[in-house]
Amino acid sequence: xxxxxxxxxxxxxxxxxxxxxxxxxxxNKRAGAELNIKYILDLRDFxxxxxxxxxxxxxxxxxxxxxxxxxxxxMGGIKPAYDFSRRALLAGKSVCTSNKELxxxxxxxLIRTAREHHCNYLFEASVGGGIPIIRPLNYSLTAxxxxxxxxxxxxxxxxxxxxxxxxxxxFEDVLKEAQEKGYAERxxxxxxxxxxxxxxxxxxxxxxxxxxxxxxxxxxxxxxKISPEDFRYAKxxxxxxxxxxxxxxTEKGFFAMVAPFLISREHPLYSVSDVFNxxxxxGNMLGDTMYYGRGAGKLPTASAVVSDxxxxxxxxxxxxxxxxxxxxxxxxxxxxxxxxxxxxxxxGRREAAMEAFGALAEINVxxxxxxxxxxxxxxxxxxxxxxxxxGGCINRIRILSAQA
Amino acid sequence: xxxxxxxxxxxxxxxxxxxxxxxxxxxNKRAGAELNIKYILDLRDFxxxxxxxxxxxxxxxxxxxxxxxxxxxxMGGIKPAYDFSRRALLAGKSVCTSNKELxxxxxxxLIRTAREHHCNYLFEASVGGGIPIIRPLNYSLTAxxxxxxxxxxxxxxxxxxxxxxxxxxxFEDVLKEAQEKGYAERxxxxxxxxxxxxxxxxxxxxxxxxxxxxxxxxxxxxxxKISPEDFRYAKxxxxxxxxxxxxxxTEKGFFAMVAPFLISREHPLYSVSDVFNxxxxxGNMLGDTMYYGRGAGKLPTASAVVSDxxxxxxxxxxxxxxxxxxxxxxxxxxxxxxxxxxxxxxxGRREAAMEAFGALAEINVxxxxxxxxxxxxxxxxxxxxxxxxxGGCINRIRILSAQA
Numbered sequence: 020x021x022x023x024x025x026x027x028x029x030x031x032x033x034x035x036x037x038x039x040x041x042x043x044x045x046x047n048k049r050a051g052a053e054l055n056i057k058y059i060l061d062l063r064d065f066x067x068x069x070x071x072x073x074x075x076x077x078x079x080x081x082x083x084x085x086x087x088x089x090x091x092x093x094m095g096g097i098k099p100a101y102d103f104s105r106r107a108l109l110a111g112k113s114v115c116t117s118n119k120e121l122x123x124x125x126x127x128x129l130i131r132t133a134r135e136h137h138c139n140y141l142f143e144a145s146v147g148g149g150i151p152i153i154r155p156l157n158y159s160l161t162a163x164x165x166x167x168x169x170x171x172x173x174x175x176x177x178x179x180x181x182x183x184x185x186x187x188x189x190f191e192d193v194l195k196e197a198q199e200k201g202y203a204e205r206x207x208x209x210x211x212x213x214x215x216x217x218x219x220x221x222x223x224x225x226x227x228x229x230x231x232x233x234x235x236x237x238x239x240x241x242x243x244k245i246s247p248e249d250f251r252y253a254k255x256x257x258x259x260x261x262x263x264x265x266x267x268x269t270e271k272g273f274f275a276m277v278a279p280f281l282i283s284r285e286h287p288l289y290s291v292s293d294v295f296n297x298x299x300x301x302g303n304m305l306g307d308t309m310y311y312g313r314g315a316g317k318l319p320t321a322s323a324v325v326s327d328x329x330x331x332x333x334x335x336x337x338x339x340x341x342x343x344x345x346x347x348x349x350x351x352x353x354x355x356x357x358x359x360x361x362x363x364x365x366x367g368r369r370e371a372a373m374e375a376f377g378a379l380a381e382i383n384v385x386x387x388x389x390x391x392x393x394x395x396x397x398x399x400x401x402x403x404x405x406x407x408x409x410g411g412c413i414n415r416i417r418i419l420s421a422q423a
Numbered sequence: 424x425x426x427x428x429x430x431x432x433x434x435x436x437x438x439x440x441x442x443x444x445x446x447x448x449x450x451n452k453r454a455g456a457e458l459n460i461k462y463i464l465d466l467r468d469f470x471x472x473x474x475x476x477x478x479x480x481x482x483x484x485x486x487x488x489x490x491x492x493x494x495x496x497x498m499g500g501i502k503p504a505y506d507f508s509r510r511a512l513l514a515g516k517s518v519c520t521s522n523k524e525l526x527x528x529x530x531x532x533l534i535r536t537a538r539e540h541h542c543n544y545l546f547e548a549s550v551g552g553g554i555p556i557i558r559p560l561n562y563s564l565t566a567x568x569x570x571x572x573x574x575x576x577x578x579x580x581x582x583x584x585x586x587x588x589x590x591x592x593x594f595e596d597v598l599k600e601a602q603e604k605g606y607a608e609r610x611x612x613x614x615x616x617x618x619x620x621x622x623x624x625x626x627x628x629x630x631x632x633x634x635x636x637x638x639x640x641x642x643x644x645x646x647x648k649i650s651p652e653d654f655r656y657a658k659x660x661x662x663x664x665x666x667x668x669x670x671x672x673t674e675k676g677f678f679a680m681v682a683p684f685l686i687s688r689e690h691p692l693y694s695v696s697d698v699f700n701x702x703x704x705x706g707n708m709l710g711d712t713m714y715y716g717r718g719a720g721k722l723p724t725a726s727a728v729v730s731d732x733x734x735x736x737x738x739x740x741x742x743x744x745x746x747x748x749x750x751x752x753x754x755x756x757x758x759x760x761x762x763x764x765x766x767x768x769x770x771g772r773r774e775a776a777m778e779a780f781g782a783l784a785e786i787n788v789x790x791x792x793x794x795x796x797x798x799x800x801x802x803x804x805x806x807x808x809x810x811x812x813x814g815g816c817i818n819r820i821r822i823l824s825a826q827a
Contacts, residue, residue, distance in 0.1 A: 038708050042566060048633075051744075154558075159555030303445070303446070304553075305553040311691060311714075312710070318710075326562075
């Protein structure tokens, strides 16, 4: 029997209990042992809940119980999750988490602590919800040099952008509707400003490099400036607009960015709609692969946490492979990154735009007050200099290159 | 050092050598040991090849060398691959293979033999080329009850159907072109008749069930009867035609089938084009996930073989988890399977069709000689009875339901 404690009986935590109960037989077979929920840590009581008797309020009970093998940290946030996780690992108890914030900020330290204490710190659920992506990177793509990861990693923003695309609605209206449906938080900043996607791409990028990519160093731009007019242009170009989180290991350096991108209909990420997520990975032997599924939600996320519990149960006393060293990756400033841009300027700036950019492709959807075009490939620095000189910029959106 | 022997220095075999050489550093780090190609078995000599000195013609040399830990079987076919693999496993040497024919026909036996001799029989490359799908099923979706797998598992037919869709070309012409480009074999039967996809879905279905799904029991229909006219209708319905390999574990029984299907633009499999493959998996907690990438080709397939070698190197003396028992799954006859059909009949049969099927949706692309329609959901048996009664059927294609 493998005893499990769940920290936080909220959405994901209760999902973990539900998954272990519903698929008991199959899970125990794969774990090679019976999984037993021994404790649920929460500040609240749950009178009438079938697991009521397992609820405890004091973490020390769990920590001091030598029978507890695996801890599911489904609390979120840094405090007290970091302290709880660290102490569990120091006691040789494996930790499985859905907490991308904690993994992005303290991943390498917790992984090292696990290794030193012959247990595991696993975080499949921290990126892409139920999509298997951490384990494929660690266990499957082992013959590859991965050089590019491009992901739709936030369900809320993808839902909002999909709605805007399909219905021509404004950002604020769709956000409000998403909040009413529970797809967006009352304080939506972490999602719509790209902070959530930023932490997730930091985790994936670190696994890609085997070293630490600090999320604070990743250029991050949200979707709040995207308008229905932008989608009119996008449609005209046979494209859509998606919030992409990407990183590229190139000869010119390591680039990472979260920003809205125009993306062509032919690209497999184009059809990733609503709350779905996908991760597009390029390796030097394999070319492109993509992993697609529900990026959030109680049961999908819980399923990923439980898959980590199974992994822990099968490797009690052993640490499974994960390369994420403490050494920081030097993240290049995006000024040297390059690509094409879609630009809308006031119509009076047309001549100046043509002069500054030379070859450009005009896009017209019949808005008389403005002039819109696509640039050639140029660096972010060049682009910013030119656009400042021209003035009157209404909006600009990066265009995903065919290679990414 | 982990010594590796490669059986067959053809496309995939030479790819294995190339992948191990090119990504040496990263691969050895992940394997936790240096991989050393000690032997290459081939009937031919390769004068001038950098690995010329490793080429041997006698399998006994490899089998009798206690230093050989892992064997890559990239020969294909049953004879002598089956015998070679079995004897390797009996000698405690792990085998990594791209041979779907052998895995589909002798999988459970070879897996059991490996288990009994503390080594591994791994076959990531046997399905979906470079797409990680076997390992995600075995290691990642461990908290799931998987009930449906729907795959585009054959690159040749997907290339042909994509070309027919985009260019309105006839099957024979595209096949000829594909043969000239090397995308199709001179004898294309295994691909175009669906036999290759059938073996692959048998493997995936067996892993889904944990028991043996015999490929001989899977209803298999190829793409040779698909015409440009069918694609004209498909376009009219906002659909495309794909050769799908699918299996479903339902309350009514276990159903499996390989056949061309009409598939809607909204479905993630719709945009899987050209030689790409994808596997769409439904689990009871997770909902839908999809795995996408290059389903064939030298380096992608070799990358998957090498990922198996890495797994073997990290588990020398131990057998990794794989549930595929010898017990046969009872495959239900497709007569009881149900779905919607697209049908083209001679125009004179219009009244009879309307009488037989009741509610039906007409589709018109302006071919006067025929009458085309979509049926409601009905069983294969019902459908066949009705269509026989009506007579004059020009073609019929199944329609993928929104749930699959």
